[in-house]
Amino acid sequence: MTTKLLDFAVFIGRMRPVHLAHMKIIEEALEKADKLVILVGSANRPRSFVVSAFEYAEVLAMLTLLYKHHIASGRLVVMPLDDFVYDHDGWQLNTKRVVNAVVRRTLALEGRRDVDLHSLKVGLAGFGKDASSYYLNMFPEWESIQVGKQFALLSATAVRDAYFQRIPQLSDFALDPRIIEYLRDFMHTDEFAYVVREREAIEKNIREYGRGPFSASDAVITWRDHVLLVNRDGRVGYGLDAFPGGMLECGETTLQCAFRELNEETRVLDLNPGFQQTLMNSMAGYRLFDAPDRDPRGHYMSHAYHFALPDxxxxxxxxxxxxxxARAVRLVPISEWGHKKAFLEHFAILRKFVPANDDVAATAGEFKAAA
Structure with a gap:
């Protein structure tokens, strides 16, 4: 048996869908490491054309088609990895925590609980093809596994662009035959139709209004451990929960916009005289969220106002x-909400105003590659 250079390799990717470049990275990592941990990114995001056209379980199914025996033997471990929107440090710490948990569990199964984690050699696999590969420089304590760039021009974005349309296209230049068969079956699902319709709505919006930049306002209303949300009726983000909000109109301030949109979507100001003044008295914060890629329809900047109603x-x-x-409006317990149910990055916006108490740093620092 050939001795591997590394005890563990780590590969991080969204893989929506899994294509030949992903397979090249996985296979080279398996050649250099005894075990490979694949972390499927954006596992906590709702289905959407741009970020998560396939959910974690579907990516896992694709990987199982390709590497069934490696997974069954324990050489390859697949785990979900959540996004920490607007929190790179939190994402980095959580990534280490997930890897730590896999390593500890693997050692326990092998009867090696007494192994010093700091003595293990770990490498991070991938190649820096574009801005989405920034994470490769976030783990300097892990060795770098340089992967050949035979498929450097291949991207999941190009595969999705060709696939999610009324006449889907699949190419054996980009995809393994087993993945092509999986995607042909997926074409007949409601989930496929949902993504296609969302893509069409995004493209229609861009044709009609352009890509911006645009200004919008959102009303983030909290009471105790609840948040006021509307359930979306639009083709983009249909069925997801969002803050009441919308586009800035000529002649109004961003705060006036927030109140107008709140009332248009919930009638809460019309039905409750004096409630607008209650909100004004409860204003707890304001933040601008202007990341150019936060909305697939274009560059939409959100002026978010937080109103914390008294207990x-x-x-x-x-x-x-x-x-x-809005299909529905209600006060939702924050503990029952999350990225998976949220439109765009609205849950992350809430967490900027109402931070969580979770501490992901507790177990993140206990595992480092040996020098």
Whole structure:
């Protein structure tokens, strides 16, 4: 048996879908390491054309088609990796925590609980093809596994562009035959139709309005451990929960826009006289979210206003009715919400105003590659 250069290799990618370049990285990593940990990124994001056209379970199914025996033997471990939107440090710490957990579990199964984690050699596999590969420089304690660039021009974005349309296209230049067969079956699902319709809505929006930049306002209303959300009726993000909000109109301030959109989507100001003043008295913060890629429809900047209603506010008597592009409106326990149910990065926006208490740093620092 050939001795491997590394104890563990780590490969991070969204892999939506898994294509030949991913397979090249995986196979070279398996040649150099005893075991490979594949972390499937954006595992906590809802299905959407740009970020997560396939959910984690579907990516896992593709990887299982390709590497069934490696997974069964324990040489290859696949794990979900959540996005930490607007929190690179949190994402980095959580990535280390996930890897640590896999390593500890693997050693326990092998009866090697007494192994010093710091003595293990770990490498990070991949190649820096574009801005999405920035993470390769975030783990200097892990060795770098340089992978050949035979497929450097191949990207999952190009594969999705060809696939998610009314007449899908699949190429054996980009995809293994087993993945092509999987995607042909996937064409007949409601999930495929959802992504195609969302893509068409995004492209229609860009044709009609351009890519911006545009200004919008969002009303982030919290009460105790609840947040006020509308359930979207639009083709982009249909069925996801969002803050009441919308586009800035000529002649109004961003705060006026937030109140107007709040009332248009919930009628809460019309139905509850004096509630706007209650909100003004409860204003707890303002932040601008202007990342150019936060919205697939273009460069939409969100002026987010946080209103923290007092604990003694009578939320049960608050009258609301969904209107405009809202299917429903309700106060939702924050603990029951999350990225998976949120439109765009709205849950991350909430967490900028109402931080979570989770501490991902506790187990992140205990495992480093040996020098």
């Amino acid at each position: 003694d506010f009578d939320a049960a008597s608050l009258r609301m009715e969904p209107r405009s592009d």
